[in-house]
Each structure stands twice: as structure tokens, then as C-alpha cells.
Amino acid sequence: MSGMTTPVRVTTAVSKVLAALLEDPEAERYGLDLMRASGHPSGTLYPILLRLQRAGWVQAEWEDVDPVAAGRPARRYYKLTPDGLVAARTELAALRRQLDRALGGSPETRPA
Incomplete structure (x- = not known):
């Protein structure tokens, strides 16, 4: 990593944008498409994209x-x-693990 990058705090809002981009990592996505996929309005989405x-x-x-x-x-x-x-x-895998722990165990051990 170069010294020019800034660290990202992966909030729930950021994780939704990352998840949307991960749906098809090779695809180029434009703003309106990402607003629909993440559920964020432009005022939330664009500052996140800028941080990323x-x-x-x-x-x-x-x-x-x-x-x-x-x-x-x-x-x-x-x-x-x-x-x-x-x-x-x-980051999304780490978030999932935190969520699993918060919900009391892994998905395999939780009753359906």
C-alpha cells in the first residue's frame, strides 16, 4: 500500500456499497445503478465512493x-x-463473522 491511500472505516453503509460492487466485480457500475443496488440516496453513496x-x-x-x-x-x-x-x-467476511458471533454462533449451529 502506498502512503497516499487513506484507511476505510467499513460502516454498514460502506459495506452495502462494497457488496453491490462485489455482485459482479468485473462490471463497471454507475451511480444510479449503485444507488438501487445499495439502497443509498446519492448524498450517501457519492461520499462513500469518494472515500473508497x-x-x-x-x-x-x-x-x-x-x-x-x-x-x-x-x-x-x-x-x-x-x-x-x-x-x-x-472486510465483508470479517463483518459476517462479527454478525455470526453477535447472533450466537455460526450459521451451521443456529436453528433455522
């Missing part, structure tokens, strides 16, 4: 489209970086 970018977990780029021809503004696409993919999987 600063941490080096997510890359973002504008699509190369003519807004007039497309009939809509250009979209900014977000995708997990290789580091972000590893970090997201690690």
Missing part, C-alpha cells in the same frame, strides 16, 4: 459518450481495483 477511491479500493472514470447523441449526460463508472476487491471481500 481515496483508499485505492475503487477506480472511477467518465464514459466516452456524446451526451446529445446518447440523450443523457455522460456517466461516471465505478469499479473495484484489484486491491479493493481483496479488501472488500476481507
Whole structure:
């Protein structure tokens, strides 16, 4: 990790965004798509995406489209970086373990 990255505090809100990005790690997702997938409004989603970018977990780029021809503004696409993919999987697994402990054991030992 380089000194330029900032650590990410993985809150419930952040974990929903990471989970949405992990649904298809190779896919580039745009804001509205991620709002629907995470359940977050833009005012929650975009600051999280910015934090994930600063941490080096997510890359973002504008699509190369003519807004007039497309009939809509250009979209900014977000995708997990290789580091972000590893970090997201690690963080979500840790969160799941915490949840399992909080709920009293592993999924295998809990009654259905």
C-alpha cells in the first residue's frame, strides 16, 4: 500500500456499497445503478465512493459518450481495483463473522 491511500472505516453503509460492487466485480457500475443496488440516496453513496477511491479500493472514470447523441449526460463508472476487491471481500467476511458471533454462533449451529 502506498502512503497516499487513506484507511476505510467499513460502516454498514460502506459495506452495502462494497457488496453491490462485489455482485459482479468485473462490471463497471454507475451511480444510479449503485444507488438501487445499495439502497443509498446519492448524498450517501457519492461520499462513500469518494472515500473508497481515496483508499485505492475503487477506480472511477467518465464514459466516452456524446451526451446529445446518447440523450443523457455522460456517466461516471465505478469499479473495484484489484486491491479493493481483496479488501472488500476481507472486510465483508470479517463483518459476517462479527454478525455470526453477535447472533450466537455460526450459521451451521443456529436453528433455522
